[in-house]
Amino acid sequence: MTVPASPAKVRGETILGVDELVKHFPITQGVLFKRQIDAVRAVDGVSFELRRGETLGVVGESGCGKSTLARLLMRLETPTSGRATLEGRDLFAASGGELRRLRRNMQMVMQDPYTSLNPRMTVGDIVGEPFAIHPDAAPKGSRRQRVRELLDVVGLNPEHVNRYPHQFSGGQRQRIGIARALALRPDVIVCDEPVSALDVSIQAQVINLLEQLQDEFGLSYIFIAHDLSVVRHICDRVAVMYLGRIVEIGTEEEIYQRATHPYTQALLSAVPVPDPEARDRRTVIRLTGDVPSPADPPSGCRFRTRCWKAEEVCAVQDPQTVPRAADPHPSACHFAEVRTDV
């Protein structure tokens, strides 16, 4: 085998670094002679680091760019600009064989277990496909056995290799998707809303499985979700996105206890808590209006059109995501302050 000796895997070192990542989708007009009239700024300058062994949550409402971010990292989309390094190697410069090798280090679990598995392939073929694409990952004779082991690892019956996806329930199908992502022994797994399509009683099973696999294989997760309760449960650090930007990023405690960005505070306060009594104690910040179009984001601070704190400076000066006086974690608000009532 010609796999390069992997650097010593130190927990806590930066495994994935993303720097000023931008993705603009052009809006074109005309059929024959297309001209670009505008662009949807889906991801507009996102930077963060993922450390080995940790789970970084990415939260935000629909249209904030979190799914585009995932697709960029997985090289399903080409970035407009920006850099990303995976274990020191340039993620966006790689192509051909080098890209294929890089892909072995980073895999994704997709949201919808009903569309992410080819209905015409057996479970064995689906979970074994990574080995068919990367023949050096498992010698031919051992593949069948490896597939069975993977099914066992994710809590499925290894006897079911010859079944088709439709013979499984949603939660089981999500486990098949997880087994496929695990096959190449990646270091990083991007989980794009992995439980949001599942029933409540099944969600906990899959969350627990993901946590268990992380411990067992030393995985690092990027966990994209809109459900802030789930994110709090599973994540070590959390990035909050709004209109293509990270507006606040910090440890689980910094975001959930000492959030300084008004959007984070509003988001947290809006989460319905399954306890009628706790609800009476919480203040709920009601945001007015809708998220502006990412094709035409507001000047200055993007959140200012819905923010109760907005002043003139917010329309003029774009706040940077930097540590603030109120709390030393990065927050993109001119008036960052901790609230205790939410």
Add this chain to the structure above:
Amino acid sequence: MSDFETVAATEDQSARRGVSGEPGTPDRAGEPNRPRSLAGDAWRDLRRNPVFWLSLLLVVLVAAMAVAPGLFTANDPRDCVLSRQHAGPSGGAILGYDFQGCDTFARAVYGARASLLVGALSALITGVIALVVGMLAGYFGGWVDAVLSRVIDIVLGIPLLLAAIVLLKRVSTSGETVRLFAVILVLALLGWTTAARVVRSSVITAREQDYVAAARMLGAGNGRIMWRHILPNALAPAIVVLTIALGSFIAAEATLSFLGIGLKAPTISWGIDIDAGRVHMRESATPLIVPSTFLALTVLAFIMLGDAIRDAFDPKLR
């Protein structure tokens, strides 16, 4: 989607670690499970559809005639004696004789071979062209799609009869086999567009599926994605369109032969016989009615069969 469908999945939680060591519900692997696939559902639908069975019966009957006409009639369709001109039924010729004194029924039975050969081979060639063009256009998109789609538009704009007359003129003096294949080629070259469009749109649908993205993220190349992930999911609609096209190719062959630019005697074909029967319709209508009926039923059978399969495969109609 109704609420209850989601739970109709099979159950199993038997593995070593269901979740945090839960023992889970009993394994039901031993139980006969009912696969709920599109094809399975379609088959269940088809089984109860009388139109499907009727059209299938007709198709099988015509196919049997094409393969073994001797099973249906003992008479030789080329055994023509002018003295029997327009004679009534006799001696195995259950539908009487035509203008040339040939057995009308025997000729209709033997005519199935040419018709089916033309239909099946045209459909096959059409299918290959349509799959290649539709796959390339749908998968790669961009300028490949733009060019191929314009080609489809242009071919679609060519009037079939006009082009057939021009092209088949060149082989008007050639032998039986050459003419047969010339007709097949002309029909296929002018008739692949509809199927190509269907393939293209189902490829585009399949290309956008998450499982294709998943394969790409694993590092799968274009060839593998097209072959393993897109083709199997785009094939079903193509087959349906081709079944229907098969019927219309048979009709087109008859039309061309009727007009004298398709097959010619000594080939036996419904189109040729319809033409001959038309000339002497006043003396006896049977030599016209018999091949016409065979033709109409065969075309109808294929179109009904294709329709039934399409409806069965379309979950929206269920």
Add this chain to the structure above:
Amino acid sequence: MPTPVSPTPPDGHLLEVRDLHVEFRTGEGVARVINGVSYHLDAGETLAVLGESGSGKSVTAQAIMGILDTPPAHVRSGEIRYQGRDLLTLGEEERRRIRGAEIAMIFQDALSALNPVFPVGWQIGESLRQRAGLSRADARRRTVELMDLVRIPAAAKRLGDYPHQFSGGMRQRVMIAMALALDPKVLIADEPTTALDVTVQAQIMDLLADLRRDLGMALILITHDLGVVAGVADRIAVMYAGRIIEHADVRALYRAPAHPYTKGLLESIPRLDVRGQALSTIRGLPPNLMRIPPGCPFHPRCPYARQVCVDEVPHDLVLGDGRTSACHFAQEVHDDRAR
């Protein structure tokens, strides 16, 4: 605070479902989707019907509305009494008069529930013109009122806009406005906020709560989200495999669930306000409705299950504080949490 066993008002409940049984007859067999559901609703109260997919929560609502597809659905037995009249015995003509005017419904997917080729103003006004017999000018005036009522900004200017020009939250408001057009006494909201973002979700739930209070409507909120229920409902009916397995006042239920399924659900969802909690899970899967387990349908997944649970279908046990639980060990489950 109304409780599940609140005395029947002198003129009966506004809406009452009694022992409803619905099955779906398909080529593969008979799926028993609703197996003896009973609940009631009085003016001005909010009943939450909670359940996962396949629990029958939506089918019950569709039966009340009379919009079940029959076949494959078939109402085997039961009554749905609205103001004392059994809806199931009424003719289609009479049911249509009740649908929309007396009982209205909103759905999860507002985009597909609205017709893309007509302006929203026209769609909201349609029933006003067709059924209330208002003139075009009156219908228009009332439409603007309705859009104001559901807090669509600049309502008069947006009458001519098409559904795709509205955001998800605004479309849901349009649908609520349509449902309110004929002043229904009962509003059924089927997963009204599931497709929406959290901040918009909160807006819509507030709106529904305010409308119920201001218009004195009765609201049935169908959802799978325990968080949403906690905020707005008075009572909650938890469904599993086509049965109501627990029915209680919201606060009492969250404080101490009396059915192992409810308890399992509450313990399996991560909570925003609780840190580092271990997620317990409900093992296994919901049952196949064509093969519902004998006895208590939850027994294969239940940590409390004993032999009696396999042998006997549990009846609704009435607990001390006026709530019911269809569990042989309801008191034990209840005390487990309260302890």
